[in-house]
Structures are given as C-alpha cells and as structure tokens.
Amino acid sequence: xxxxxxxxxxxxxxxxxxxxxxxxxxxxxxxxxxxxxxxxxxxxxxxxxxxxxxxxxxxxxxxxxxxxxxxxxxxxxxxxxxxxxxxxxxxxxxxxxxxxxxxxxxxxxxxxxxxxxxxxxxxxxxxxxxxxxxxxxxxxxxxxxxxxxxxxxxxxxxxxxxxxxxxxxxxxxxxxxxxxxxxxxxxxxxxxxxxxxxxxxxxxxxxxxxxxxxxxxxxxxxxxxxxxxxxxxxxxxxxxxxxxxxxxxxxxxxxxxxxxxxxxxxxxxxxxxxxxxxxxxxxxxxxxxxxxxxxxxxxxxxxxxxxxxxxxxxxxxxxxxxxxxxxxxxxxxxxxxxxxxxxxxxxxxxxxxxxxxxxxxxxxxxxxxxxxxxxxxxxxxxxxxxxxxxxxxxxxxxxxxxxxxxxxxxxxxxxxxxxxxxxxxxxxxxxxxxxxxxxxxxxxxxxxxxxxxxxxxxxxxxxxxxxxxxxxxxxxxxxxxxxxxxxxxxxxxxxxxxxxxxxxxxxxx
Numbered sequence: 378x379x380x381x382x383x384x385x386x387x388x389x390x391x392x393x394x395x396x397x398x399x400x401x402x403x404x405x406x407x408x409x410x411x412x413x414x415x416x417x418x419x420x421x422x423x424x425x426x427x428x429x430x431x432x433x434x435x436x437x438x439x440x441x442x443x444x445x446x447x448x449x450x451x452x453x454x455x456x457x458x459x460x461x462x463x464x465x466x467x468x469x470x471x472x473x474x475x476x477x478x479x480x481x482x483x484x485x486x487x488x489x490x491x492x493x494x495x496x497x498x499x500x501x502x503x504x505x506x507x508x509x510x511x512x513x514x515x516x517x518x519x520x521x522x523x524x525x526x527x528x529x530x531x532x533x534x535x536x537x538x539x540x541x542x543x544x545x546x547x548x549x550x551x552x553x554x555x556x557x558x559x560x561x562x563x564x565x566x567x568x569x570x571x572x573x574x575x576x577x578x579x580x581x582x583x584x585x586x587x588x589x590x591x592x593x594x595x596x597x598x599x600x601x602x603x604x605x606x607x608x609x610x611x612x613x614x615x616x617x618x619x620x621x622x623x624x625x626x627x628x629x630x631x632x633x634x635x636x637x638x639x640x641x642x643x644x645x646x647x648x649x650x651x652x653x654x655x656x657x658x659x660x661x662x663x664x665x666x667x668x669x670x671x672x673x674x675x676x677x678x679x680x681x682x683x684x685x686x687x688x689x690x691x692x693x694x695x696x697x698x699x700x701x702x703x704x705x706x707x708x709x710x711x712x713x714x715x716x717x718x719x720x721x722x723x724x725x726x727x728x729x730x731x732x733x734x735x736x737x738x739x740x741x742x743x744x745x746x747x748x749x750x751x752x753x754x755x756x757x758x759x760x761x762x763x764x765x766x767x768x769x770x771x772x773x774x775x776x777x778x779x780x781x782x783x784x785x786x787x788x789x790x791x792x793x794x795x796x797x798x799x800x801x802x803x804x805x806x807x808x809x810x811x812x813x814x815x816x817x818x819x820x821x822x823x824x825x826x827x828x829x830x831x832x833x834x835x836x837x838x839x840x841x842x843x844x845x846x847x848x849x850x851x852x853x854x855x856x857x858x859x860x861x862x863x864x865x866x867x868x869x870x871x872x873x874x875x876x877x878x879x880x881x882x883x884x885x886x
Contacts, residue, residue, distance in 0.1 A: 380548065384410045385756055387567055387582035389555050389596055391415075392422035393531070394717075394733050395588035396538035397745040399547050402752065404767070405760030409547040410580055411539070412569050414554040416849045418535035420662065421590045422738065423853050424698020426616065426640055426653050429454055429462055429527030429739050431492055433630070434638055436484050441491075443716045447739040448492020451527050453765055454742065455496070458537065458772040459779055460806030461530040464497055465642075468510045469630040470518040470682060476632060478520075485524050496776060497525035513623040515684050523627070528642070531738055532853040533804060536842050537769040544770070551843045558585060558601050560728045573845075584755055585730040586748065591662035591699045593732055601730065608720070608734055610704040611659070615667040615697040616652030617675050618644060618859070619687060633678050641679055645856050651679050651687065662699040671697075694859060703734035717744045721751055729755045771806025782806065792818050797829045804855065812837040826869045828860030835869070839876065847873060 386402050388395045391413025403409045413419075431448035432440070455462045471478055485500040503521040505511030510521065543549045552572045559566050567580045589596045591611055597603045621643070628642040637655065644650035654671045672689055680686035703718040717736035723729030731751050736744050742764055749762070774782050779802065787798040790813055801809040812834055816822055823832025830850075838844035838854050847870040851858030858866065 381408045382581065383564055384408045384548075384580065384582040386410070386584050386586060386752065387558075387565060387580060388412070388586045388588055389558075389600075390588035390590055390592075391417040391535070391539065391549070391551060392420055392588060392590050393418070393535050393538070393738050393741045394590075394736055394744055395586065396535050396542060396549075397741040398586055398588060398748050399549070400538045400542040400545070401742075401745040401749055401762075401764050403542050403545045403547040404763050405749065407752070407756070407759055409542065410550070410582065411542070411547060412550045412553040412555050414552070414572065416551055416845065416853060417539055417549075417843055418532040418853055420592075421698045421700055422535050423532035424614065424616075424696050425531045425738050426614075427529055427531050427642070427650070428465075428640070429529045431488055431526065431739075432737070433484055433488055433524075436487060440716060443737075443740070444488075445491045446743055447737065448488065448494070450739050450743060451492070452494070452496055452776075454529070454739070455527055456776045457742075457764075457767065458529075458534065458769040458806075459774060459776045460771050460782070460803055461533045461537070461769075463528055463779065465526055465528045466498070466523055466627045467526055467630045467640075468503065468521050468523050468627050469632075470505065470514060470521040472518065472632055475634070481522055485522055488524060494525070497527075500524040510625055510627055510629075513625075513684060514629075514682050518682065528628075529738065530804070534738070534741075534769075536854065537771065540770050540842065549843065552845065555596070555600055558730075563726065563728055565728045565730075583728065584752060585728070586752075587730055587732040591701045593701055593734065597732065608704060608732070610702045611657065611662065612700045612702050613656050613658035613665055613697060614653040614700060615671045615675070615695065616650055617667070617672065617687075617692045618648050618650050618694040618696075619691040620649070620693065621647055622649040622683060622685070622687070629682065631678060631682050633681070637678075639675060639678050641683075645859055648693065648859065651675050658699050665697045665699050667695040667697045701734065717747075719744075719748055719751060721755070723755055731755075771808040773807050779803075786810070789813075790816065792816075794829070800829065801834075811841075824872070826857075826861065826872070827865035828857045830855060830857045830861070830869075832872075835872070839873070845873070846870065 385407040386409045388399050388411040395411060399409045399411045429451050431444045435444050489499050501523050503523050505519050505521050539549050554570045554572055555567060556570050557568045565582045565585055569578045569580055587593055587596050594609050626643055628640055631639050642650045676687045676689055718734040719731055721729055721731045746762055783799050783802045786802055786809055787793055805812055825831050838850055844850050844854055847866050
C-alpha cells in the first residue's frame with residue numbers, strides 16, 4: 378500500500394488512547410501514522426487494575442457523566458472483544474464504621490440503572506456466613522454486596538487496536554521516537570528516529586494527536602517547542618501480585634479506613650492481583666517503581682479482610698504505572714478527576730495539535746470518538762462512527778461464546794492441552810488458528826521456552842504484533858513472565874536476538 382505524501386493524522390503515543398484513535402480514524406478514511414517510542418502499551422496502559430468498570434467510587438466525587446459513560450461501555454467492549462474482556466462479579470464486604478450500608482446500596486442502585494445494563498447480572502446481597510465468598514475472609518464480615526463489572530487484558534486491548542488500525546492501512550511504528558515537530562505552510566514536519574537502527578524519517582501531517590500519556594507535557598515543551606506547559610498531574614498507582622488467595626472466580630472490593638479502596642482480583646489462573654495505590658508522582662515515568670510504603674499499605678489493607686494475612690514475602694511480582702490525569706486542582710491524588718480532557722491548539726492558519734489529558738481504559742473508545750469530532754472540525758468529515766459494533770481482531774464471536782470457542786479450537790487441534798487451548802483463545806480468539814497454522818502435533822509448534830510458550834507463538838507475536846524483546850512477550854503480550862525462570866527468559870531473549878531483523882518489521886507494513 379503506497380503512503381500519502383502528507384498524512385491526515387500523526388499520533389504520538391502507542392497506548393490505549395493513541396491506538397484507539399488511530400483505529401477509529403483510519404476506519405473512517407483518514408490516513409494515519411502512529412509512532413511509539415517504546416513498545417505498544419509499555420507505559421500507563423499496561424499498568425492498570427485491568428478493569429472495564431464504571432468506577433463505583435467516582436460516584437462519591439459526583440462524576441456522574443464519567444460513570445454513566447463508563448457503565449455504558451462495559452457491554453459494548455465485551456461484545457467487541459469477548460476473548461480479552463469478560464464479566465466479573467465483585468464482592469464488597471460491609472465493614473462497620475466505614476461507608477454506611479444505605480450509601481453503598483444507593484451507589485449500587487445507580488450503578489445498576491444508569492448505564493444501560495442488559496447482559497450483566499444485577500446487584501445482590503450476600504450472607505457471608507453461608508456464601509463461599511466469605512471463606513477466605515475474617516468472620517467479622519457477615520454481609521456483603523455483589524455487583525457486576527468487567528475484566529480486561531489491558532496490554533492486549535492496546536495491541537489489538539493497533540493491529541486493526543494497521544490492517545486498515547495505518548502506519549504503526551514502535552521503537553520510533555518523535556524528535557521534533559515543526560509547523561510549516563499549514564502542515565507539520567515531523568522527524569521520527571528509529572531507535573533500533575538510528576535511521577531518521579521525515580513525515581508530513583496535517584494534524585498531530587498528542588497521546589503521549591505521562592509524557593504529554595514533555596512532547597509539548599521539548600518536541601513541539603512550546604514553553605511553560607503544565608497541564609498534567611502525574612499520579613502513581615502500584616499493584617502487587619501474590620499466589621492465589623482464593624478459588625472463587627469473583628473479585629473483592631475492599632474499603633479502607635482512610636477512605637480509599639483496593640481490589641483483590643483473580644489473576645492469570647494461579648495468582649491474586651491486589652491494588653491500587655494513589656499518590657502524586659514527580660520524576661521520569663519510566664523509572665516509577667513500587668515503594669516500600671506502598672507495599673506495606675497494600676499488604677496491610679488486604680490483611681484487614683483476609684483471614685490469612687498478605688505479607689511482603691508473598692509477593693511474586695509488582696508493577697507501578699503513572700497516570701496522566703488532568704490537573705484540576707484536586708487536593709488529593711485519589712480525588713483528581715479520571716475524566717478525559719481534549720485540548721486543541723488550532724489557531725487559524727496554523728497546523729493543529731490536539732492534546733489528551735486523563736481518561737481511563739474503559740472509556741478509550743468514547744474518547745476516540747470525541748477526538749474524531751475535533752478532527753472532523755479541523756480536517757473535514759469523512760466516514761461515520763463505526764467502532765461501537767466492530768469486533769477487535771480475534772473477537773468475532775458472541776459475547777457469551779468464549780467456552781464454545783475453546784472447544785472449537787481444541788477440536789481443530791486435538792493435540793492441544795485444554796489449558797493451552799483456553800490460554801490461546803483468551804489471548805488471540807479466532808486468530809489462534811492463524812498462530813497454530815498447519816500444526817498436527819506439539820512438535821510442530823517448535824521450541825518450548827517454558828510454561829507452554831512455544832516458538833510458533835513467539836514467531837506470531839514478532840511477525841504480527843510488534844514484539845521485539847522478551848519483555849514485550851513475557852510481560853505485555855502473554856504474562857508468561859509470571860511462570861518462566863530467569864534462565865528461561867534469557868533463553869527467549871537470545872532466540873529473539875538471533876531472529877532476522879526483517880521479521881521484526883513485518884507487523885508494521
């Protein structure tokens with residue numbers, strides 16, 4: 378496919394907002410170029426709590442528009458990507474001395490009724506003395522409320538948006554840093570450096586979308602050349618992962634005495650994910666790491682509820698991300714708005730740039746639609762909004778049809794272990810067949826790097842999903858890093874290093 382001399386839209390940033398906008402825009406007929414300086418979803422987008430949710434706690438801050446929009450998106454996104462998104466029930470134990478029961482019931486009533494819920498089951502009250510959800514908790518928690526939200530594999534959501542955008546004609550470049558962007562005769566002249574080869578490409582575009590997340594102000598000051606920019610409030614959120622604390626498929630919503638909340642969520646079959654923290658952050662977002670204070674906070678908060686305490690020694694993995702919230706002047710990090718703000722710099726005769734502040738993964742698709750409204754005003758309208766009913770790659774089956782899809786894959790490839798068939802369906806949906814190809818036996822999948830990660834999957838991720846390093850594959854595309862030893866991970870890195878460089882570029886073309 379030949380590239381236009383001048384692209385309509387240049388997107389800086391390969392997180393969920395950047396990739397979501399690229400997908401929506403190219404699907405409407407705009408020509409799109411996206412550059413990400415690291416890997417897709419290597420920043421904030423893979424460090425979320427991994428929920429598709431309305432944000433029950435945001436009701437306390439009167440963010441009704443945001444909550445309603447997010448609630449409406451839950452089932453839309455589930456239908457679009459039933460392999461990587463699925464419903465999850467949340468158990469909220471009633472704790473005396475914290476939020477009163479009437480307030481919780483009111484919040485959950487609104488939660489059930491303002492978001493157009495159709496497939497998700499409604500709220501109910503639990504007797505924790507008889508319900509299995511009470512077993513891992515301390516006996517003092519005798520009553521709880523159970524409600525619906527959703528789970529998402531966040532890093533894969535980003536990659537699948539990028540894959541669909543590329544399939545529709547967008548240029549997607551990773552390890553590609555925008556070193557400068559200057560206005561020239563009504564357009565943008567943008568220099569993009571390939572960080573692997575050192576080559577520099579000159580790209581022209583009519584409009585820039587600044588979706589750089591925590592680096593948004595850096596792009597404005599250092600790349601575009603604006604001065605005294607301060608629009609973003611950086612808030613660090615950290616999570617811990619421990620060995621599985623409970624067998625129930627439901628998650629827990631725990632209130633804390635300081636007014637904050639944390640979740641304890643079933644994770645990758647054998648683990649429990651606990652988080653998140655909320656604290657203001659200064660410094661390079663690349664270097665964000667969980668602090669000892671955050672570890673202590675999460676362990677202590679979870680231990681208030683679990684009969685068996687959560688100890689620092691139980692932790693098998695941690696991750697910490699920086700959220701680029703719009704600086705609304707809120708006094709506390711947890712009170713800062715999670716709503717998104719789009720700001721256009723488009724004075725007459727000047728090439729426009731539109732900056733994205735805030736947002737949450739649940740509302741990324743709606744954010745993209747809002748961005749396209751701004752783009753249409755600047756560049757003229759092309760196609761109609763289309764993403765509400767369009768499946769993401771691999772998600773071309775019924776929202777409730779995941780188990781049937783696993784059975785189909787197992788029938789097509791009888792040699793697959795059922796656990797592997799389920800994992801591949803969870804990650805790739807209907808595209809798992811493209812990964813497995815003509816394989817007739819486990820041996821046909823090539824080398825096993827450990828934890829059922831075969832060479833066939835590695836090669837697929839390199840060729841089709843922009844994976845370059847072991848970290849890309851183990852911690853973003855598959856989460857197999859939780860299962861592989863350091864020696865196995867090093868072996869994978871060696872294998873990737875030995876692959877032909879041309880293979881790595883296949884996904885981008």
